[in-house]
Amino acid sequence: MKNILVILLTFSTLVSCKNNTNDNGNLNIVTTTTLITDLVTHIGGDKLNIQGLMGTGVDPHLYKASEGDVTKLVNADLIFYGGLHLEGKLVEVFEKMQSQNLQTIAVSDALDPKTLIGSDNFASNYDPHIWFDVKNWERITAYVVKKLSETDPENKIIFEANGRKYLEDLKALDAEIIATINTLPREKRILVTAHDAFNYFGKAYGFEVVGLQGLSTATEAGVMDVQNLANFIIAKKIKAIFVESSVPKRTIEALQAAVNSKKYTVEIGGTLFSDALGNDGTPEGTYIGMFKHNVNTIVNALK
CATH class of the missing domain: 3.40.50.1980 (Nitrogenase molybdenum iron protein domain)
Structure with missing residues (x-):
């Protein structure tokens, strides 16, 4: 609890002096998990400045934001996170950001709640591990393309082209997975x-x-x-x-x-x-x- 209070106080201080400048003019994007970082990188390529908060082997359920993370979040143009309380200890930080009109995007919003698996173990009442159905990841890919294109229309054509290519790769992955599983x-x-x-x-x-x-x-x-x-x-x-x-x-x-x-x-x-x-x-x-x-x-x- 003490850590959260420190983070929120740090956040409040930094919002007033937010600095969006960067050397190359690209959007500053912050992502939470490595899965989301990988997805946004495939779509944005060198047209985005992407910083992922979590590294290899990091458990998002237990991850706590540092003051350095809050600086990254405050200076971001867009923040992509999993949602459905996947990043349980970051929920208060994201709520604070939303109240300050900073743009945070839960990739789980791409999915129809009717397709989600219920869970009493999360405040969202849904299982957040949505990436383990490739078709979910296809829908999320299209959603991320849309959000990036709305925020940076100058690069819309590039985002859409990269998105189409990645969707083709995902469809091929799905077919390969099914073929392998059918041997069992x-x-x-x-x-x-x-x-x-x-x-x-x-x-x-x-x-x-x-x-x-x-x-x-x-x-x-x-x-x-x-x-x-x-x-x-x-x-x-x-x-x-x-x-x-x-x-x-x-x-x-x-x-x-x-x-x-x-x-x-x-x-x-x-x-x-x-x-x-x-x-x-x-x-x-x-x-x-x-x-x-x-x-x-x-x-x-x-x-």
């Missing part, structure tokens, strides 16, 4: 991970998804959660479970130990990227590369 028998499509980040993936691609923690990593898995899930794994004869890059692996290791103690062997099938992309310069450092990595890791381990 339906009865083996059960995905057990550290927390419930993959419900949209399960709905879109036909997996039963079970997370040891809830939708937010702010919650901890209890002993009974571990034991109940261990019994489920044994009953369903699941071969592999998965750690996540932005969640401590001790929870999945505890689950594996609980299963093994019951005379059944379950492997850790690999690391999945959930709330953040991989390192810059690697295939997993992009949305498309991350999704391919995840699907290949899941299918190969569960076959």
Whole structure:
């Protein structure tokens, strides 16, 4: 709470001396998660000055803004964030910005609420992990193109062309994902991970998804959660479970130990990227590369 008060006081001070100048005349864009940074970079290219708040492996559920982050936010022309309380500890900062008429855009606003998965664990009452259905990301791409074009009409043609190219890449990704998943028998499509980040993936691609923690990593898995899930794994004869890059692996290791103690062997099938992309310069450092990595890791381990 003290951190939030300090941040909001810093914010109030900086708003009065906001400075939008930059050397190249481009819009200053601030993004929250690595997924959104990657998307906006594909659309804007060198026509935007983009600063991402969160780096590789950073958990957006637990992320706290620093005073330096607030300076970036105040000096931004546009801020793109996930919404649906994904960035739970930044909500008050975004609300303060909106009250000051600073333009913040939740990419989740691109989606019809009827298509969202309900959740009692978030104040929005929706699961915020919307990027794990590629069709959602296609809609969000079109929405980001629209918002950038409205704010910077001089570069509208470039944004739209980049957006069309990226949408083609996303459609190809979706087809590749489906083809890979179709090599896995339906009865083996059960995905057990550290927390419930993959419900949209399960709905879109036909997996039963079970997370040891809830939708937010702010919650901890209890002993009974571990034991109940261990019994489920044994009953369903699941071969592999998965750690996540932005969640401590001790929870999945505890689950594996609980299963093994019951005379059944379950492997850790690999690391999945959930709330953040991989390192810059690697295939997993992009949305498309991350999704391919995840699907290949899941299918190969569960076959």
